[in-house]
Amino acid sequence: MNIQLNRDDQFIDDLDSKLNNEEKLSSWDLFHMSYQSSVATSTPEFKGLTAPNHLPHVNFLQHQLDSAQQVVEEMNGRGILADEVGLGKTIEAGLILKEYMIRGLVKKALILVPASLVNQWVNELNQKFYIPAISQRKRPVWDQQNIVVTSLDTAKRPVHRDVILEQEYDFVLIDEAHKLKNHKTKNYEFVRALKKKYCLLLTATPVQNKLTDIFNLVSILKPGYLGSYDEFTKKFGRDRKNLFNDGKLKQLVQNVMVRNRREDTGIDWTKRHVKTIWVDFTEDEQEAYDELSHISRETSNFSSITYTRELCSSREACYLSLRKLVNENNELPNRDDYEAFMQRIEQLPHHAKADKVIELIQNTDEKFIIFTEYRATQFYLQWYLQQHGISSVPFRGGFKRSKKDWMRQLFENHAQVLIATEAGGEGINLQFCNNMINYDLPWNPMRLEQRIGRIHRFGQEQDVHIYNFAIRNTMEEHVLHLLYEKIKLFERVVGNLDDILADLDIGDVEKEIQSIFQESATDGEAKIKLENLSSVISYAQNQYLEEDQHGSRESS
Amino acid sequence: MALENLHEFLNDYFVANKCDILENDNGKLKVQLTDKMDEWLMNRPFYWQYVKKLGYAGEPMQVTFITNPDRRDEDGEWIHFGSPRLHQIFNTLTTQGKFTKLFEQVETAQRTALVPWLVVNFRISYTGKHKKDEIQSIGLHLINGGMKINMMDELEQLPLQSSIPDFCYTITPMIKLKSGYQRMITYIEKYLQKQEHSWAQESWDHLQEEKKLVEHFYQDSDEEEQYENRFDQEMQAVEDRYQPQINIDVINGGIFYLSQLQSTKILTE
Incomplete structure (x- = not known):
């Protein structure tokens, strides 16, 4: 064995020359404190962690x-x-x-x-x-x-x-x-x-x-x-x-x-309470929805499915897309239908979901995060909440870092509601809030998990309440039933869903669902296809679960 | 290992650096910094550069430090063992308190001789798979060659000052500084030889094992091109991590002139 030995050869020469040159040297106090601080910062044991002593403001688990x-x-x-x-x-x-x-x-x-x-x-x-x-x-x-x-x-x-x-x-x-x-x-x-x-x-x-x-x-x-x-x-x-x-x-x-x-970990994780809030369209809204389904099915293009989906979110979101469609497509076969429909939207009352949000939030002081898929809905909700005396701040993935931090701070200290369009605000931790409304559900379950992860994480001291909004008799009902309830995404705290999807070679669930709606002639057909998709996923999920449990059992 | 009394330490530090203490109460310390301390601690080099360039007198800051954790929500900077500010202070001390020449305070009306001692505080670091430090404080009587371990403990009991007391004179060392220092090193090396170094053996064995793994890995590797480079690099990384070594560093040291009486007492204890 060979132990390498290194000595300090510099010190004594320096001391010698300082003494000879009669330089000003340290007082006893500083000399002593220098010694003390070296004793304090040295680590006398090979083993053990010293870092936690340096970090008294952090509670490590x-x-x-x-x-x-x-x-x-x-x-x-x-x-x-x-x-x-x-x-x-x-x-x-x-x-x-x-x-x-x-x-x-x-x-x-x-x-x-x-x-x-x-x-x-x-x-x-x-x-x-x-x-x-x-x-x-x-x-x-x-x-x-x-x-x-x-x-x-x-x-x-x-x-x-x-x-x-x-x-x-x-x-x-x-x-x-x-x-x-x-x-x-x-x-x-x-x-x-x-x-x-x-x-x-x-x-x-x-x-x-x-x-x-x-x-x-x-x-x-x-x-x-x-x-x-x-x-x-x-x-x-x-x-x-x-x-x-x-x-x-x-x-x-x-x-x-x-x-x-x-x-x-032996930690008491706070619970997740997931609740589906069923909303019924008003009669006018339902009629409009049915009509739009009809119109858009006639001229099926890739985005026509989006319009009905948007109508489930807000009139504004749907209107903006339709206006774009009409303006940009001169050849649109049933342009008249669309234009008539746009006028019809203008007449619609407030969105049934928005009213439901007010109902849920109005009588409490608790903070809420609302996630929506559409910016138009975000604007609308902010305005509508304000009409009811509820303060809110917007949040978007595209905000600069400093703006995100600022909005987070406003939300923490002043506003009751944060309306976000994207979970993409990776790294924005909102543990001080424990209520979340999924105003419209993303069709990609991973994004939902990310959303929930913003609040259900370390530092969350309260049980977390997740409210999933879905409108009956619309495509939202199918998606919620088949995809979310069947995959049981809400009950599993951590999903290894991304791995499962990669395994099944499903790159993008959202696209998958979109094409199911797109290519199905009837509601019933779409339903069956969705059912198949979720069966495949949940089967793979169970496989994983078994494997995983097997692994952890043996290692413990 | 934490400082026993952080608050006192901070107070002493600023007093020793000639700062006025404006408030000192129940774990709260308000200090008027001097120019020098402001430059060292407040991290505003551009301000001082600017002030000096224009020939203005700078305005050093007043700072409030809180050492009582119960008061950490009050205005001021919470200082605890891990806080960067404290380590910044420690850093200033490594240079500020490195070299010294001190005299024992002697009240006398007669001519009194003071005996020279070389005092050096060492940090010995043992590094292998893991690392630990050991502090050795050594005093050497530069006339008779007597050596004292844990010298700082003795010095802490004595009143010391930077200038020679009245009526006192210093005796010229018989042993030169350099050879005195060499005696200390020899002492430490003997001390190290007497120790059992299972930590080093363990690390050494581990080093050999890991080297074999790396050799084996590259033996039938088809990464021909970068083979040599990679192999050498990996071997180096393994050595860096496991080669057992002992470093003997000086924390600080200097010449101490002590009375005959104290010198004898220290050596006979």
Whole structure:
């Protein structure tokens, strides 16, 4: 064994020359305080986390502390953090980075996250962990000693790539690491080529499609740990399920991967109460809806299904689309019908759903988030709420970061309602609100999960109430019944729906549903097709569930 | 390891740096910074650059620090062990408090000799799979070569000042600074040799294992082109992580002139 020994040879020469030159030297007080602060900042034990002592303003959860400790002590700083969504992978990663910085082991770090999350990471590291992270802006800062947050896409651009690959990083973190599963991609090559000491990969889905995904991830951390590629596939096959079924593999992987599940955390998760609010169109509205279905079916084009859908949201949304249709299509065969219908919309009373919203919100002080699919509806609702003395602020994915923060603050401190068109406000946390109205349902269940995730997450102390609005005798009824109720999306806290859909090769549920409505001659036909779709999804879902439970049972 | 009394520490720090304390009450400290402290702590280099360029007198800030967690909602900056401000202060201290020359305060009317001591505070860091630090405070009597461990504990008991007391004179060291320092290092190295280093053995074994894995991985790899580069890089990364090493760093140190009486007492205790 060889222990490398390094001494400080500089100090005594400096002291000597300072004494000879009769320079002004430290007073006892400062000398003593300097000593005290060094004692205070040194870590006398190999094991254990010191970071939490530095962060008294954060309440860490036990599983987060355990995971961080496990990565530092047992995995020696290279591991996959694969907690289920919402358990705080970011927090675990922050703790680990902080621990290494306190111990003086990390000075220079590169943190690669999706572009939309760069600012959130920077804020969180600074505010929660007092880690002076900066985001890569126009002026490159790669070659300095610092903690830089940027996106993989930025980092691998030719202008930056070469400089970055020359750097010697003490710590590299990759968020959403499942994007690296394919070892033939540029991303994978790039991450492999980074010079790094410690390395964390964050992903909720370490094995997405093939068992070799995990091989590729582990090879970034510990090349050779799972053998060579050929050995690996020979030994463990390609079936994804083997990650949980093969005892040997499972054990190997457990040494490089931390995975917490909600049910293992021992935390009382607040409940989700999901309620469907059925709304009936007024007679006028229903007649209009039926007529529009009729007109639009006559000239079936790709967007005609949209008009009826919009009418379920607001007159305004529908009107704007129809006006566009009429203005832009000179050849429209039943133009007269459409024009007549537009006049008819103008006569319609207030939207039945909007009245329902007022009914729900008016008699309470509680805060509500309303999600709608359409901007026109957003404007309309804001106006209509104001008419009833209810204050609201708008929220859109397209807002700049600073505007989003400002709206969030207004909502927290002043307004009762936030009306959002998009869950896309990744990173906007609205835990202070625990009521959500899905004014119209997205046809893509993932988007609904994202919406709910804005409020049903860590820090939510109340039970969460989700109100799903649907109008009877319209397409909304079908979608709600068949897609949502059958998939039971609402009851499952975390859906691995995106994996399931990828497996089934369903790229975009929304398009799928759209074409079902589009291509069906009758309501009944659409209903059957929707039924089939949801059966397929829920079957795959059950398969997953079994596999997953099997995996967690064996590991505990 | 946290500071025992953070509030007192802050108070002492600002007093030692000649700042006026405007308020000091139940975990709240209001300080009038000096120009120098403002420049060091308040992170506004452009302001000071501007002021100096125009030849104006700058206006250093008044800052309120809160150390009592119960009062953290009041106006002021909450300071706790992990807060960046405290570590900024610690950083200023690593340079401010690094070198010293001090004298024991002696009340006397006769000519009194003061004995030179070299005092150095070391931080020994053991780094392998994990890392830990150890502090060693060593005093060396530069006349008779007597050595004292935990020297800071002794010094904390004595009144010390920066200038030589009246009627006192200093004895010229018999041992040169450099060779005195060398004796300390030799002492530490012997101390290290006597220790059991299972942490290093563990890390070393791990290093060999990981190296084998990397070698194996690249053995039948078809990534011919970048093979050499990659392999070397991975091996280097493994070494960086597991090569056991011990670093002996100096926190601070200096010359202390102590009375004969105290010197003898320290060495015979």
